[in-house]
Amino acid sequence: MEFFEVQSPSIRDRLRYNQPPSDSEKLAIQASIHVAQARLIEPPSSTVEAAQIQAYIAQYSSLLAPIRRLPVDILRAIFLQPFAHPNNGRKPDAWTSIIVQYKPNTLGAVCFHWRCVTCETAPLWSHLIVLLNRPSRPTIDGLRIALRRAQNVPLDLDFHSLCGMSWSAQDSDMMQEVLSHSERWSRISLILDSSLLQQLSPAQNRLQNLHALTLSGDTIDSFSLPRTLVFSNAPKLRILKVVHILSGTELPPLPWQQLTELCVDLNRRDNPELYHHAVLQGINIRQLSLRLDSNPPSLPHVVSSSVQKIIMYGPLAMKGLDRITTPRLTDLRLVNCRYWDLPVIQAFVRRSSFNLQTLMLHSVPIRARDLSLLLGLVQTVETLHLEDLNPNAITNEVADALNANISPAPLLPGLTALTVSGTYLSDFGKVLALVESRLTPPIHISRVAVLDITLFNVGFSVQSLQRLHSFRVTQGFRFLSVDEAGRSMTMQFGFTPHIRWVGEVDLER
16 A cells, blocks of 8 residues: 555645645545554665655644644634643732733744634733843834734733833833833733833823733832822723832822722831722722731731722731721632731631631641631631641541531531642541532531532542442532552542533542
């Protein structure tokens, strides 16, 4: 049998323009590849012939690759996912709303077809880092190309400027190019630098679509800022993030009453009064995020009747709860807190007297006793996230306390969503009994509809595995067990409206 050869169009054209073969061609190509592989085993007449056969196998195998059959719209949707852009400069932040930085040139370098798809996918080009006052920076031609490929989608701009540096003609040209699209600015991130703010002044009254603003003031130049009104008229501005605003620095005028989300990053050199002023001025703020990585100056006490969601992030985040009162709070999230202080959170809960619906504890050094006491204070919680806590945070006693069949009443009777992830000291049987009781609870206890459990280094028996098959879970149920031989077993079970029951068991060595 001779090798299968594509004549019209040629194999190179098919690879370049991603034209997959028909079903009949696919069968012929597969058979031809087998012939080529068999010929490689035979002694070739020359080294050149062996190289040609290997190139033939590589090209035609690539033509049969399943990814070539993906429609362009599905490929474009994949390209817009964050996992397609690893090691990006701006990763999703756990305590605020930050979009990833896309890397279209990396995806476009894979092949000609991917390059065409990325060039035609406008959102991939809408997140731009504008480098100013630097020896090495992108040319204005590259900026124009990105803006043209972004078409008319909203722009996310990150201005990087070295303070105290003189502006070159190229810097001014780049800024003028960006300013010509100021009506499309959706998100802006910049350092409070006097030269940069002056350059941004032509955008005043043109920021009709600005939704989020990030201001960083950890520079000496931030003490002598001009009073600019560039951000005062932004009717869609809702999110403000301020990072390390030094004492003595004033923010430019902002439409405070429009803001619904405020994120503040403080350390010992920053201005705590700014935090107080921002919360009091933002009378419509619904979400407050406070990051404390080091001991800041004494925080003033804040009372807010509008805040409904709080995210405390950083080693010293618990100190933020000691200086705030939020009677309408429904969502509390503590993330990466190094120091746990039960009296502080007890006082916060009692002082605010809220009806909490969502509680998240992520990487918090809490123990079982404190966890039980905390859950006893927030009995209205419907959604509970416990992720990467201390191994002694969830013990048999905690599992029993959450069991819906406990008498007289379990903790969190209204629980409808439960997420548990980490390595804990609780017995697998206790956790299994907890899950079963919440899936088929007594009449006065709410049924858990969303369940996502990932337990590491937990041993379970064959009987437990059989009990797992009786579950009907909306969003997934997963256990991971590692034995002494280093083997791991992952079990994922789920229930969808279209498939009554799906299950998967994977054993890895």
